Amino acid sequence: MKEKLENLIKKTLNSLGIEDKRFVVEHPTDLKMGDYSTNVAIKYGHKEELVRYIALNKSDEIGKVELAGPGFINFYLSKEFFRKSLGEIIEKGENFGKNQNLKGEKTMVEYTDPNPFKEFHIGHLMSNAIGEAVSRIIEWSGSEVKRANYEGDVGLHIAKALWKGNYTLGSRAYDEDPQAKIEIQEINKKIYEQSDPELNRRYENGKKESLQKFEEIYKRLGTKFDYYFFESETGKIGTKIVEENIGKVFEKSEGAVVFKGSHTRVFINSQGLPTYEAKDLGNAKNKYDKYQYTKSIVVTGNEIKDYFKIVLEAMSQIFPELAHKTKHLPHGMLRLPTGKMSSRTGDVITAEELIDEVKTKTKGNEPVAIGAIKYMILRQAIGNDIVFDLEKSVSTEGDSGVYLQYAHARANSVFEKATSQGLTLNTNSQGQTLTREIEKLLYRFPEIVERAGAEYAPHCITTYLTELAASFNNFYAHEQVIGDSPESAYRLAIVQAFKIVMKNGLNILGIPAPERM
């Protein structure tokens, strides 16, 4: 529709011989100002003439064209347009909203990234919710998507955890007790070298146990990974890459191997072990060896933004094409009103604790609890910190996942009830007289998905769905849906279209959409 309007305006400008053709067509902020508007007339004199010419050439999908404000031209869509769009939504069903903007692309999305031997905390929960939603948005844009999980199964954190069997204890001792620090470093080296049978046994058991526990959480959250990568693997690959490039990209300094980019960073430490940076370099290559992606997205916390920048700088010198394909998507921190969490001080809040806590507020309904949490994470721009309000997350009114799930379930039940009474929907019924707000929102869904896809922005979808649910409630409060008049048949079509759009929207976000609640 937008394109049609742009063409219409271009055509009109051409026929009037106007040279400067810069203008935008968009939805106005207020539905009262029409369904589309353009700023094309602001710059020109003879505004009325321009509008008259445009109105002359319009199709019957446009009802009214008018001049407003400082020179905006507003377009109002016709009833005919809304009838057609309802029909299209119902016909396309679960495919309504998909687009082919990324057709042919192969995208790998890395997210969640918990570490064996450590807790799966609410930061991982946040990464998971965002990564899953981004993966789905990209799938809806026509790309093939592979989900990857990158886990730190070697490194100092493991040694700290194995030192006395507890990460918090080890972490504290490492900072405070020089003797413990030496012991932990020793353990770290042994793990890399796999030289101590007793330690290997403890390590393997602990790792297996952690990974099993993580799988249970993924299942609850609704994520299924295609690939699992481990630092024990990428560390070796990364070390080799770095060593091969000493003198070219990297240099030796104080016994370590460093990269001097916009900041100097250590890639191999003075013990000869790879750091995070070298591992991530290895990770990029390893991923590409396993799956020839055209785009690689890495979802992590904000705090490693600067580190990742350096890794990309080094990568662009060694594997320029991979660096070019890699996009870092850093997200903010999930805070609880009690203060920020920290894994170092030991007062972590685990994902399961949070889920179970929310679940007690939803009468034990897990899909509702998961939906409430995911919604709170996805409702705002990625990158900003989130203050998780427990009460608000399960509120049945307004800005919450429950509100959306509830509206969807209710539409479903209304439709079932009508059907059981033998009523049918009809998008062509003649009785309808006025266009409702909900009709003006429903047809926009594909545009919202496109925008979310272009910007990796799940919050575009949550915002839209919330507005849609509110307009559905409004519609439902004012109009009789169950009845045998042509009006009711048309209204039932609106209910059905709403149900489809809401379900698809929740699906893209990875939020459960139960038919009954």
Next chain:
RNA sequence: GUCCCCGUAGCUUAAUGGAUAAAGUAGGUCUCUUCUAAGGACUUGAUGCAGGUCCGAUUCCUGCCGGGGACACCA
């Protein structure tokens, strides 16, 4: 100290350089109860400060103030 991110209504958040800055909550005044555990109408209320570019700035630029993060062998 240097670099990066963020400052919007009492609170949590929106806004490819566009119209009167948008929602939800909380507050105030009415109203409904049809099909879930649901509402509806009206109302109060905001761009940290100071400049600059522009017909037009929450958005771009400069400075300041405030908060967070990162600054070589953690991830």
